[in-house]
Amino acid sequence: MRPLPNSTEASLGRAIEALGGERFEVTLYQWLARCYEIDNTTMLAYFQNRAPEVLFTQSMQPRVHDQIFSTYLAGAYLVDPFYTLHLERAPAGLYRMQDIAPDHFQRNEYYATYYRATTLVDEIAYVAYSAEGVSVHIGLGRDAASGRRFSPRDIAEAERITPIVCGLIAQNWASLKSGGDFNDEALLDVLIAELRAVHDIALSPRQAQIALMILRGHSSVSIALRLEISAQTVKVFRKQLYRKCAISSQAELFSLVMPLLSQKLA
Structure with a gap:
């Protein structure tokens, strides 16, 4: 396994030190952004009995999150491919939108009314389970700020650190609660x-x-x-x-x- 650069290791250390604190999300993002280039992040918790909770967002392109509260959390999430992973109890790991989206995803109304407006051109997400009925998704995107998709090298690096990211997720958000059994x-x-x-x-x-x-x-x-x-x-x-x-x-x-x-x- 190729060792991480020193600056990246130091950034990971800060994220570990921040576990359970107010700065964990930003330090996690800073570490990930040192591992490979990212335009934005959307950290969400999905539950069984209520709408998702936004844990943290960061973007260079404001349009990425313009409608996250007014449209996505208001109900559009129900047909999002990543929410489907939550409903299906998909194994913890790294997922790429292009691999999980249905074949006519870019032709459906959800894409036309919400997703296209985010300007996202590529999206990956770490998915882990921090508590019963709770999945936390660390979405990382490329959008209009760069206009570039993730390269094979980016994806390989993202996959390499997946166990670390999923472990951090499980530790930091273990206190989140969800009720019911929704599928x-x-x-x-x-x-x-x-x-x-x-x-x-x-x-x-x-x-x-x-x-x-x-x-x-x-x-x-x-x-x-x-x-x-x-x-x-x-x-x-x-x-x-x-x-x-x-x-x-x-x-x-x-x-x-x-x-x-x-x-x-x-």
């Missing part, structure tokens, strides 16, 4: 109940499941592969879904569903 099935139950209560729309569990996958940015082919059904069957369910909801586009589905989920879960 995709619970989210689908909320979706079905709210559509019926507010709009008198009765979706089947399968139609609701496909609605959620559409909102996350999955194509019919991607949905078919995940549900182990044919793409043609997915198209049939999609037509039924749109007919029941009296809509004709994914954008209209987003406008119909997200306010309901946001009011209930944000």
